[in-house]
Each structure stands twice: as structure tokens, then as C-alpha cells.
Amino acid sequence: MSNNEIAILGVGMHPWGKWGKNFVEYGVAAARSALQDAGVPWRDVRFVSGGGTVRCGYPGYVAGATFAQALGWQGAEVNTSYAACASGSQALAAARAKILSGACDVALVVGADTTPKGFLKPADGERPDDPDWVRFRLGITNPTYFALYARRRMEVYGDTPADFAAVKVKNAAHGFTNPNARYKKKFSAEDVAASAMVADPLRLMDICATSDGGAAMIVSSLDYARKIGKGDAPRIAAISTVTPTFASELVEMPDIATDSAVAAEARPFRAALPAKAYEEAGIGPEDISLAEVYDLSTALELDWIEDLQLCARGEAAALTRADETSVGGRIPINASGGLACFGEAVPAQALAQVCELTWQLRGQAGERQVAGAKVGITANQGLFGHGSSVIVKA
Amino acid sequence: MNAPIIEGLFSVDAAEPALLGSRCSACGTYYFPKQSNYCRNPDCDSERFDEVPLSRSGTLWSFTNACYQPPAPYVAEEPFEPYAIAAVKLEREQMIVLGQVVKGVGVDDLAAGMTMRLVLEDVPGVDGERVTWKWQPVEGA
Numbered sequence: 314m315s316n317n318e319i320a321i322l323g324v325g326m327h328p329w330g331k332w333g334k335n336f337v338e339y340g341v342a343a344a345r346s347a348l349q350d351a352g353v354p355w356r357d358v359r360f361v362s363g364g365g366t367v368r369c370g371y372p373g374y375v376a377g378a379t380f381a382q383a384l385g386w387q388g389a390e391v392n393t394s395y396a397a398c399a400s401g402s403q404a405l406a407a408a409r410a411k412i413l414s415g416a417c418d419v420a421l422v423v424g425a426d427t428t429p430k431g432f433l434k435p436a437d438g439e440r441p442d443d444p445d446w447v448r449f450r451l452g453i454t455n456p457t458y459f460a461l462y463a464r465r466r467m468e469v470y471g472d473t474p475a476d477f478a479a480v481k482v483k484n485a486a487h488g489f490t491n492p493n494a495r496y497k498k499k500f501s502a503e504d505v506a507a508s509a510m511v512a513d514p515l516r517l518m519d520i521c522a523t524s525d526g527g528a529a530m531i532v533s534s535l536d537y538a539r540k541i542g543k544g545d546a547p548r549i550a551a552i553s554t555v556t557p558t559f560a561s562e563l564v565e566m567p568d569i570a571t572d573s574a575v576a577a578e579a580r581p582f583r584a585a586l587p588a589k590a591y592e593e594a595g596i597g598p599e600d601i602s603l604a605e606v607y608d609l610s611t612a613l614e615l616d617w618i619e620d621l622q623l624c625a626r627g628e629a630a631a632l633t634r635a636d637e638t639s640v641g642g643r644i645p646i647n648a649s650g651g652l653a654c655f656g657e658a659v660p661a662q663a664l665a666q667v668c669e670l671t672w673q674l675r676g677q678a679g680e681r682q683v684a685g686a687k688v689g690i691t692a693n694q695g696l697f698g699h700g701s702s703v704i705v706k707a
Numbered sequence: 708m709n710a711p712i713i714e715g716l717f718s719v720d721a722a723e724p725a726l727l728g729s730r731c732s733a734c735g736t737y738y739f740p741k742q743s744n745y746c747r748n749p750d751c752d753s754e755r756f757d758e759v760p761l762s763r764s765g766t767l768w769s770f771t772n773a774c775y776q777p778p779a780p781y782v783a784e785e786p787f788e789p790y791a792i793a794a795v796k797l798e799r800e801q802m803i804v805l806g807q808v809v810k811g812v813g814v815d816d817l818a819a820g821m822t823m824r825l826v827l828e829d830v831p832g833v834d835g836e837r838v839t840w841k842w843q844p845v846e847g848a
């Protein structure tokens with residue numbers, strides 16, 4: 314369905330870390346870098362689509378207009394998208410809709426954030442009507458959910474903590490030379506095993522940190538790309554931001570119970586995100602060269618590999634053990650280093666995944682380059698039924 | 708008996724405590740916490756619900772623990788002691804419900820598939836003791 318495609322003319326990032334600056338600086342640095350990479354004048358951008366900043370799970374500052382003002386008001390339309398961890402993809406989807414409808418030729422998509430220290434937590438006050446407040450009152454934080462899924466893998470598939478640690482070791486090796494990664498250090502399985510237990514079976518090094526960071530891209534119609542001599546730029550072939558379907562099978566943040574499956578079949582949500590993307594792009598998992606997935610925990614990366622249908626259910630640990638998910642293997646996962654090396658800057662992360670695919674498909678990923686990369690897919694999921702999967706083709 | 712940690716989530720009845728859910732009177736879907744305005748089943752238009760106590764036992768779907776003290780609004784005991792957390796599948800309701808595990812039971816004592824039952828246990832509140840529900844393994848089940 315090539316009539317749905319748009320071109321990625323340029324990408325850029327501000328390195329992840331805890332820099333102590335305002336989120337605007339990260340977003341503007343990423344945007345200026347993307348503009349330069351695209352070779353597109355700022356005045357040609359007619360739509361600015363910002364991923365909304367996130368404050369402990371909730372919408373934060375008005376992002377689109379803030380970036381547009383900082384870059385210099387030039388009369389473009391602006392938009393801010395809040396979709397928790399999928400905010401960047403939703404902002405990208407808004408830009409694609411503008412471009413495909415003919416309302417504009419070129420758009421800037423940008424996400425950036427700072428994160429507070431310590432646990433993510435709900436907004437203040439007594440708010441029993443807010444499911445996010447309720448679960449924190451009951452002592453159920455984010456790592457609880459990751460650990461429940463991890464333990465389930467151990468019980469059902471026989472995965473071990475060593476299998477989870479292998480994901481951290483691999484991702485750390487991938488991100489070691491990535492200039493935008495926050496953690497550039499190789500870890501061993503022994504390092505992971507020696508880190509403190511957070512939520513059994515997950516240890517500190519199994520769980521991603523929170524970070525500051527920014528990512529941006531310039532996207533355009535295929536006609537515009539050809540007009541400026543970039544007809545061979547990587548293309549976005551699909552953007553899936555579907556919600557779960559009732560009855561959602563797993564207990565998802567921030568809820569304390571699943572949907573009841575008395576009246577409707579229980580369905581998996583994570584697998585539905587890439588399924589929609591594959592359908593939209595008219596391709597299958599066998600066409601994928603590499604994937605960037607949300608490794609909020611090491612064990613969660615294994616779930617994603619299966620949800621993306623890159624191996625049979627229950628076989629992701631074996632695939633990882635066989636080194637097939639490393640750069641150089643059959644299906645590299647998180648060649649960027651993933652959240653294990655970046656930490657999470659929520660509205661930037663889904664865009665950072667697309668930036669990595671762009672560099673990979675252009676053959677510009679340096680030591681972490683996946684040889685012959687032709688098609689990449691992303692996947693992520695966040696609070697309140699949000700999630701996304703994006704497919705990029707060379 | 709102390710006041711509940713959050714009003715309306717469960718019955719404060721030492722002998723027969725139960726989570727308080729609701730059930731759609733048209734399609735039978737259960738809800739926890741309670742739903743009282745419209746059914747979330749996309750194929751059901753009902754706006755009528757019956758308040759129902761949920762099943763008081765189920766099977767352990769998965770489990771973990773909290774080794775670090777959660778932020779407010781959680782009120783931790785001092786000094787903080789790690790606690791186990793259970794995800795329990797209720798057969799009749801076809802749903803999984805989370806909750807802490809009773810004091811003294813850790814992850815090493817748990818295995819998926821175990822029968823768990825609902826009990827009440829005192830916990831600290833902002834201004835004095837509260838009571839909450841917890842899951843407890845059923846011996847010999």
C-alpha cells in the first residue's frame with residue numbers, strides 16, 4: 314500500500330542522560346540536527362508535531378508550540394500528541410495524516426523530555442478515581458508489572474534469570490559505541506546477577522532507567538522528497554497506534570485487574586500492535602531485517618520478539634542464547650542498545666527508535682550497523698492503553 | 708476493624724472478606740474496581756450493573772515482590788520490609804486481580820497455579836491504621 318508512504322528526509326537526537334536542562338533544549342537540538350540532516354529550510358516546514366512531555370505518566374507541557382516558538386515562529390501549524398510511551402509515534406501519525414491528505418508537504422516531528430528522579434509516581438492528592446493513583450496506594454509500581462510478565466515466562470516457558478541477563482549483556486554491547494546512548498559500558502551476566510533485586514526476578518540491571526533526551530525527524534511526501542533529490546530516502550510504510558481490544562488479556566499498567574473475559578474472548582494487546590503494522594505495510598515478519606523494541610525490562614524484550622512474530626511463542630530466550638538477536642545474527646534486536654543503554658525519555662523514545670532504523674537503513678550506524686538492513690520495525694507500549702509499532706523501509 | 712485503605716473496593720468483614728466488583732446485567736462482564744455507568748464491552752450497550760462480591764479464591768497466575776519502598780501515596784511500614792505481590796486468576800469472573808501477599812509469605816513460598824484466598828490485614832495509613840485485602844496461599848490446596 315505505497316500510497317500510504319512518506320519519506321524520512323532527516324533525523325536527529327540530543328544524547329540521552331541526566332543533563333539537568335529544560336526539555337526545550339533537547340527538542341530544539343534534535344530538531345536542528347534533523348533539519349540539517351534533511352537539508353530542508355526551517356521555513357519549508359509547514360507542520361510541527363510534538364510528542365507531549367510526560368510528568369509521571371500524565372500529560373506535561375505543551376510541546377509542539379514550544380518547539381515551534383524556540384525554532385522561530387514561521388506560521389506553521391502545530392500539534393501536541395499525548396500517548397504516554399507511544400507519544401512520538403502518535404505525533405508521527407499526525408504528521409503523516411497531514412502529508413497524505415495533501416495539507417502539507419514537509420513536517421517536523423519532535424519529542425523531548427526530562428524525567429524526575431526516583432520512581433515515576435502519580436499526581437499528588439487523594440484521587441481514588443484515578444487507576445494510577447489507586448495502584449500506587451496499594452504498593453504496585455511499574456516494575457511490578459514487568460516482573461509479573463517475567464515470572465510468567467519462567468513458569469510457562471522455563472526461562473531463567475540468566476536468559477534475562479543475556480538481553481542486558483547483548484544490548485550493552487550494542488550501545489557501547491552509540492554516541493547518543495547514556496550508558497556506554499559493557500556488562501557481564503555476573504554484573505547483572507550482582508545488582509540489587511528490585512522486583513523478583515528482575516534486578517536493577519534488568520530494568521531501564523529514566524533519562525532526559527530528545528529525538529526529531531523531518532518527514533515529507535514522496536513527491537517533495539523526489540523534488541529535492543531525496544527520492545531514495547527511507548520511507549515509513551506503516552504506523553500502528555491501535556488500542557487494546559476488549560477483553561484485554563494481561564493486567565496492564567495502571568490497572569489492578571484485567572478485563573473480565575466472561576462475555577468476550579481474552580486477547581493479547583502487544584501482539585496486536587505489530588500485526589496492524591504488518592497488515593498496513595503489506596509485509597510479514599519474514600521481511601524484517603531488525604527491530605527496535607521497548608526493553609523496559611530485559612524479560613519484556615523476549616515478549617516483544619514473540620509478539621512481533623520473529624520467532625515462535627516461548628522461543629525468544631533460545632534465540633537470544635544462540636546470539637541470533639545480536640548484530641550479526643539472524644534478527645538483531647535493539648541494535649541501538651535499546652532502553653537498556655538509553656534509559657527512557659518518554660515522548661522521545663518512540664521517535665528515537667525510528668531514528669535508529671533510519672540510520673541503519675541508510676548504512677550509517679557505524680559499529681552497530683546491521684549488514685544489508687532493508688526493513689525495520691519498532692514496538693512500544695505505555696500507560697492507559699497506548700502503544701505503537703512503526704515500519705520503515707529502505 | 709480499621710477503615711479500608713480505599714473506600715468501596717472491598718468489604719470489611721473479617722470472616723468473609725471480598726473484593727467488591729460489579730457485573731453487567733446484560734452481558735455478564737465483571738468489573739473491578741466497580742463500574743456503574745456504562746459497560747466497556749464494545750458489543751454491549753447496557754448501563755445497568757449489580758454490585759457483586761468477587762470470588763474469594765483463585766489460582767496464582769504470576770507473582771513478584773517489591774524490594775524498594777514505593778513513593779506516596781503508598782504508606783510504608785517503618786522500617787520498610789519487602790512484600791510479595793500476587794496476580795490471581797478468578798475462575799468465575801475470568802479476570803486477574805493484583806494484590807499484596809500476606810506478611811511472612813515471600814516469593815520463595817509461591818508457585819504459579821497455587822490456590823490463593825482473600826484475607827484482610829492491617830496496614831499503615833497517613834493518619835493511623837487501615838485495613839487492606841491480601842492474598843494468602845491455601846495450605847494443602
